Amino acid sequence: MSEVVESTEPSSVEFGRRAAARAETRLLIDGALVSATGDATYENLSPATGLILGVAAAASVQDMDRAIGAARRAFDDTDWSTNRALRKRCLEQFQAAIESEKEELREELVAEVGCPVMSTNDAQLDWPLAQSLRYPASLIDDFEWERVLDGGGLFGPRNVRTVFKEPAGVVAAITPSNYPIEVILNKLGPALAAGNTVVLKPDPNTPWNAARLGRLIAEKTDFPAGVVNVVTTPDNEVAGILATDPRVDLISFTGSTAVGRHLMREGASTMKRTFLELGGKSALIVLDDADPAKVAMSAVGSCAHAGQACAVNSRVLVHQSLFDEVVANVTAAYTAIPVGDPALPGTFVGPLISAAQKKRVLDVLDRARAEGAEFRTGGGEYADLPDHLRNGHFVAPTVVTGVDNSAAIAQQEIFGPVVILLPFTDDDDAVRIANDSAFGLAGAVASSSAERGMSVARRIRTGSVGVNGGMFYGADAPFGGYKNSGVGRQCGLEGFEQYLETKTIGCRVPKTDG
Structure with a gap:
């Protein structure tokens, strides 16, 4: 029989009370913290006690439509995709904002995820917080955004060919309940550093940590309205819009293989690019x-x-x-x-x-x-x-x-x-x-x-x-799988490039004298 841990330290009941008192229960859509349509909410349950911790916003189809529209406008109509200095500043502000509430977030993770508090010292919180935004932010300056190909190829030296790396567009980031902050930051970091806009849909079992990030973005950063949207919902129909809406360019999903296959099928109708980090039997x-x-x-x-x-x-x-x-x-x-x-x-x-x-x-x-x-x-x-x-x-x-x-x-x-x-x-x-x-x-x-x-x-x-x-x-090491374990890689240069498109331009330059 495994040893049962008993202690006079604060228990999950107390962690739950404190987390509920501080929980963010609004959506982030188009730069504003808003209630779901009709003030709809759903219950957030404690895995450790089975008790109701509190509620989270239950977004509707209309809310998701607004979030996707906001992300589309922010990508198409602002300079977010080209303003690298702004992107770096916003990610640095986001890093500082999370660190300012790190201990509150730690308790919130224990309360709603049910993860042992010792795990927040590594993969649940401290490890991703140390690298997952900083590494992609560093790539904003260091990445080779464009390169000139040697010579002119078949058409001679006056044919200058340049390869450009550009953001993919609107990213649907769909994240799981097991390591929510780790996965969310490892999606938001590279997606945003690359110049994309994002609609984040967290697992319905763990909504508060994602909603907290939404609040921090709204209150403590200069992210333009619509660049990041956070939509919590228990409704699969609402979440499914991300896979079929033509305004979404890329699906970034971490979760089960069965759901990954479904998203790939649904996204095929609009030729969405997909990054899928799925199951394992290692x-x-x-x-x-x-x-x-x-x-x-x-x-x-x-x-x-x-x-x-x-x-x-x-x-x-x-x-x-x-x-x-x-x-x-x-x-x-x-x-x-x-x-x-x-x-x-x-x-x-x-x-x-x-x-x-x-x-x-x-x-x-x-x-x-x-x-x-x-x-x-x-x-x-x-x-x-x-x-x-x-x-x-x-x-x-x-x-x-x-x-x-x-x-x-x-x-x-x-x-x-x-x-x-x-x-x-x-x-x-x-x-x-x-x-x-x-x-x-x-x-x-x-x-x-x-x-x-x-x-x-x-x-x-x-x-x-x-x-x-x-x-x-x-954060600098590509992670992902072969076979039914997924498509693409998270983290590293390979993960960063998941969120980029490639454009090649050939330009005929004038003949110079001599």
Whole structure:
């Protein structure tokens, strides 16, 4: 049984009260903070307690239409797309504005996302805040916005050819609930630095952090009206307008593969460009020369934010000579993972985002049980909780063996605190199993030899790999997947260029004397 964290520190109930008192419940449309049509709202629920935290604006079709129109006008009728100095100043102001409310935002994330407060020290808040706006802002000065091609090509030296990089236009940024600030900033930063205008539609389960950013933009920056619009809504019909409206040029989406496919189909009617960062079923490969004692620490990372991360290594592939030892170590580690109130500093695993997600995870575990899977620890709902968490969405950290890679639990993205351990015979077998997946987002390799680890990593068909604990994450590092894990890359130069169009102009210059 995993350890339950209890403390006299402020709990999720208190975090929720404070977050509700400070929550922004308006939309940002055309530079103004406005209520949704008819003052419509919907309930924002706490994942940890199941209680109502407060409300968020429930935008209508009319509200979304206004937001798209504002973004279109701001792109077409202002100098935002060409005024690089203004773009840099606004992003610097935005950075300072977020930092001025960083601690309030931290509590708000814990309250509505259900992420453990310790995770806000890294990927939930501090890491993206350190780089995700600053890096693309630096590209405004450093990026090669235009280049002259050598010579004149087929038409001689008087034919001067210049390649220009220009913003794509209006970007629909659609973001998930699991790491909302991380994803939002890594979309807004490059999209805005590149000169686009944006309609941001956050996940309905986590609206407040996005609405807060909207307020900060309206109150503390010089962004022209309409450059950034923030529209919260629980209505899929309203959100779907972003995929079909011809005024939107590009869809930037992070979320499930199923929704990504839907957006791609819907956007095809107006030939929208799409950037899709989707699901994963990543594998940690433990080679026969790896240190088994270190593997358990790596495997625990699959429980980060209760496993609600697309890049976690939810499969652990272990050389058969180490398999029993690694299984024992990982099981012991998972049994000891601190589970409980995300507001407490010692909690590592908090709740899933919703009752629906909890049911989905439990259904996957029930199917695996029926198919003969062995649960070394966990395997169901986590019930040993304090009274204030009884209605929260907790699943026990779970270690699964006894299946092969063809099992549904080894192929599906679970988005819960579940890891599957699978044996392999040699390096070729490990690579085969790792690549036997519809996904191709991330992965990892453990070996006493960095050279051997790198060799295996190069053979894994995924967008990112960590070797011996190496971290690929960063605003300057492209992130995205092969196969069903997506189209395009987030972050880095590749991510910046997702938001740009390319124009080539050939100009015949006059013949000079002599």
